[in-house]
Amino acid sequence: MAQKLIWDVAATEHQAKEAARSRPKESVLLVIGSKNGGKSTIISRFAERTDERRPATGLEYTFYRKQNLQNLGKDVVHLWELGGGSSLADLLEVVVKPNIILNLSVVMVLDLSEPNNLWTVFEELMAKLREAVKSVVSQLKQQRERGSGHTEAQRVGWAKFGKNHPDTELLNPLQVPIAIIGMKYDIFRKTVDAEKQRVVSSTLRFLAHINGASLMYCATTSENLMIRTRALLCSMAFGTQESRTVLLDDSKPLIAPAGADSLGAIGPPPMQDGGMKIHARKPVELWKNTFAGFFPPAAKEGEDKDGDPAADPQYAEAIVDEMRTQKDLELAKYKKATERAAREQERQAHASGKDVPQRTGGDRRHHPQQQHGAGKTTATARDRTTSSSSSSKERR
Incomplete structure (x- = not known):
């Protein structure tokens, strides 16, 4: 009897999987990152669009359909692009919702040609992203009718690492799939010296690894890199086979799938020659302080020197x-x-x-005590005048 029940359960699960496989799939791809860093270019290339896409000025939506070879329908990916760098990070909660969390993937585009902004943009966007994901996972825990959605989200974060990864205790993977794309690699190679290139690459490898993200460099001038980037996005959006290529040489365009790197391979933070020793309580703080020694943080993105967003030429x-x-x-x-x-x-x-x-203080009215004192002064002067007049008459 028990054996029959097990076979019934297996048959039911198989039928459910076949039915799900025959239905068109829907997914959500959220693209965030540096302002003017190449997000719109990546979306246009991914969606196979030839028209020039205008950079996003806020949170913009589009979609892309792709033929599913296993059924007659088309899979759909909902594309959200957050413009403005990290200045509009609060809008992330508009996209990160309980009903789409299990179908959500994030692509963070960082501008390699402006290394002084890299850490700030990454830190602010990742903090807001974690906050939004944590809020949604908490909601799923409270809504029992949604089943084990929060457990599935946690499983997704660790799926790429496996049980035997040496850095398990030091990692804090995001609970949704995420990829970091370092854009403008061609400009980066020409304008940044070799030593600092290694600093940027090792730092990004560290940040990607501890957050459970894939890392890849890209440039619009390299067709090969653009093809690899599009393949990565397709694997995230449609579940296609992800490339197994791994390239961790800091002198070349990096390709580090989530879980393929390790802290041992990355090594310690690179120190400046003759520089002071940096002390920090956490590894992230040590890497941050070391990176700032090579690349002091620039002015915050999305703001002019006076902090007036209305002066930003992006919104002209x-x-x-x-x-x-x-x-x-x-x-x-x-x-x-x-x-x-x-x-x-x-x-x-x-x-x-x-x-x-x-x-004084912006109040131009007389103080009551001042008016009262002034009144006394006027009355005293009047009395003196009257007294002086009376004395003159008596002398006469």
Whole structure:
């Protein structure tokens, strides 16, 4: 009886898998990363579009269909692109939802040609991403009707490493598949010296490894690298076979699938010659401080020197900017007119002998005690005048 029950369960599971395989698949691909780092280019190439895609100015959506060879339908991937670098990271929670967490994959594009921004962009985006994923996993734990969704999310994070990976106790993989794409590798090779290239590569290998991410370098000028990048995205979006190529030579374009690297192979953080020893409580802090020694953090992305996002050329609009300039001029004229009128009022008050309102603290009204004291002073002067007049009459 028990044996028959086991076969029934196996048959039911097989039928469920076949039914799922025959249905078109849907997945979600979230593309984030450096501002003007090449996110739109990667999406266009992945979706096989020839038209030039305008860089995203916020959170933008599109989709891509691909023929499924196992059925007559087409698989669909929902593509979300977050523009603005890390300045709009709060919008990640719009995409990371409980109903799509098990179908979600993330691609983080980092601009290798601007190494001073690498750590800041990665750190801020990863922090927001972890926060959003953690919130969703907590919701799944509380919603029992969704079954073991949170357990599946945890399993996905560790799936690439296996049980016998030597760094298991030191890793903290994200609970959704993630890949880091280092774009503009061609410019990176020309503008950054060899020693600093090794610093960037070893640092990115470390960050990718401890967060359970795949790492790959890419350049739009290299057709081979673009093909490899598209194949990686296809494996994440459609579940196709992922390339087994591993290239960990820091002098070449890196290819490090999740779980293929190790802290032993990466080595310790590279130190500057003659530099001071850096102490930190955690390995991440040590790598961060070491990287900052080679590449001091630049100004925060998405903001100008004065911290005014309206001055960001990414959001330039001729009509709006012209109106903004006109309103700024009108406001400046209004302020000058107000100050001129206030000075004229003070001048007239002095000329007439009236008390001049004080401006301390922005309150131009008299303090009650000051008004009361002024009243006493006026009355005393009046009494003295009357007394002096009376004495004069008596002398006469």
